[in-house]
Amino acid sequence: MGKTLSARRYANWAKAEELLDRWGPRADTDAQVHASLARRRTVFYTPGVLTTPRLMKDELGLLTQRTSICIDQHLVEIGARPGGYVPLSGGVFSTPCGSVP
Secondary structure, three states, X not given: OOHHHHHHHHOOHHHXXXXXXXXXXXOHHHHHHHHHHHHHOOOXXXXXXXXXXXXHHHHHHHHHHHHHHHHHHHHHHOOOOOOXXXXXXXXXXXXXXXXXX
16 A cells, blocks of 8 residues: 555656656756656656557656656766767667657
């Protein structure tokens, strides 16, 4: 009991959910969310009742990619990684947070 709430809290999902769901141009104030995502490196996902395996794979892939982009953005902002395109796993390249789907 309480596992879902605990997982949401661990992933700081209250802060990250809106940023990751409503993807697009961002404000400077999103740096706090980027830092939070970088600390936990965790996504929270609850599939719908009728979610197919393919849809689950696609949704998780998109959510993971967006999270990785925001983490990269945070690392660039704090100087831990040079700016520009950074390869992610699977040969995908990240761009600044909010500039891809």
